[in-house]
Amino acid sequence: MKFAYTYSNPLLEQVPEPVSLGWEVDRVYQDVGKRLELQQLFKDCQINPPDCVFIRRLEELGDSVEEVTSNLSQFEEMGINLVAVEQNYNSATKAANTHANLLKLLHEIQQQKRSRRIRQGHARNRLEAAPPPGKAPYGYRRGKAKYTIDRSTSPVVKEFFDNFLLYGSLRGAVRNLAKKYGKKISVTTGRRWLSNPVYRGDTAYRNGEIIGDTHSAIISREEAAQVDRILRRNSRLPSRTASAKRSLAGLVVCGECQSRMSVTRVTFHRQNKEYIYLRPINCAKNKKCRAISYQKVLENTIKKVCSDLPLAVEKINYPQLDRVKNNLTEAIIHQQQILEQIPALIETGILDEETAKIRTYKLRTEISKLQAQLAILPPVNLRSVAQAVSIPQFWFDLSETERRFYFREFIRQIEIIRQDKDWDLRIIFIF
Incomplete structure (x- = not known):
């Protein structure tokens, strides 16, 4: 006859299913939080001693080294073979009973108990929705049980988010922060701010779990959802084009050679004139695909958006x-x-x-x-938005930066369809 015993701390781990243990035993004793089943195991062992008792690790026998040692002695006095499967411990073998091996195991148990006590403390803080250990994120201070807004630094964070929401450019928001407040942060730090749940009023822990509405937020839920949409949208664009000055940067692809097209600017000596055009970055053809006027592509894009966007929105289920x-x-x-x-x-x-x-x-x-x-x-008012932006004058009244933001809200890619001496556009929307 064989028994098995498991102990689980509900703060730290899931209770294992008996079938998942992989042991062929006659009975499994399972404790969660308190060790009541362990005492029952000792009583049953005295009445009808089993051949063997399986456990995962020795530290499951108690909350301290002394308690583990005492329970080990009880099994030894009853002459019951104890096997800790994850520690390669078997009380029936001579190697397990050597003084050096026992000391090694007890030292390991002591280390595990210390680690578990720290983890239990962190777990109890999570149950209270208390902030994780460490310095509070910029814009907040640590309160007794939650983060509190730092009135001196939170306006800096709010300005960063407002600029990003307005223009959709991470690098631009970073530069604006340095210019307006003298606060210099890296682009990596800015990206962490944008995705950090703490600025949305939530608390995130190292185990990846998030608890909502634990403290005052710096940005609203609607703003947070818009930030996430912009980040997903920018992730589809080539590097650095998300903050480019021109609204078509990163969106145009040559349909002939399938190369992305970059915006190139040419100026004339001693003249105020400039010529802006789009040219393929990596055209593999022997006769390279020719460049196209940026302004003409822009005008045709606006025309196509105004005619095709409402039709594309209508197809959404x-x-x-x-x-x-x-x-x-x-x-x-x-x-x-x-x-x-x-x-x-x-x-x-x-x-x-x-x-x-x-x-x-x-x-x-x-x-x-x-x-x-x-x-x-997607936002529920997509149809009304599509109708509003289907007016050509709306687009021409915007600056290039503003157009860049709106184009990327709707457009995934603009493909140049080349013909004999002319060309046309095909716009692929994000929905």
Whole structure:
């Protein structure tokens, strides 16, 4: 007859399923949080001693080295073979009983216990939705139980986000920050700011889980969703073109040689005139594809957008999109309703305080995941936006920087279709 015993700390790990242990045993004793089943195991071993007891690691036998040593002695006194499968420990072998081997294992257990105590402390902070250890992100200060907005530095962060939302350029937002506030940050730091949940009022932990609405946010949910859309949009563009001055940079491809086309500017000696054109970067043809006037491509792009965008938006399956949004919204509401019931379950004694905290933490992280899925969906007013931007004068009244922002909201790629002595455009929208 063979028994198995496992201990799991609900703060640190998932409770293993008996079938996942891979041991052929007659009975599995499982403890979660407290070691009540371990005491039952000792009682059953005294009544009907098994041939062997399997455990994963020796430290599961107690919360301290002394407790582990005491429980090891109990198995030894009963003459029961104890096997720790993950530590290659078998009390029936002579090697396991050598003084040096036991000292080594006890030292390892001591190290593991110290590590687990630190992790347990961090896990308890997560259950309280407290900030993770370390310095508060720029724009915040550490409060007693949460981040608080730093009134002296938060305007700098808000200016950074506002500039990025206005122009869609990370490098431009970084330069603006240095110019306006004298705050110099790297592009890498700026990218971390844009994706950092803390500025949205959420707290992220090293295990990758996020709890929403833990403190005051610097940007709204709507602004955060727009930031994410711009970041996804810019990730499809060639390097550095996201902050280029010209609105068509990074979008145009030659349909003949399939090379991306760069914006080139030519000036004339002692004249104020300049000529801007688009030319293929890596044309592999013997007779290179000729350059095309930038202004003509721009005018034709605006014309095509005004005529094709409303038609492309009409093809979007809105009922399906609405169904996805409704399902996500209903799931969020359902989780929130469960969350509201927890205080009553504590009062009636159905849940104890620690279990309630764990359940609350899991519900809040699940709600954050659902909100993130909802935020990446297209805005519901896409049809009205398409109608508004289908007026040519709207585009011609914008600056190149503003046009760059709007073009990339709708356009994935602009393809030049070359003909004998002429050319045409084919616009590929992002939806």
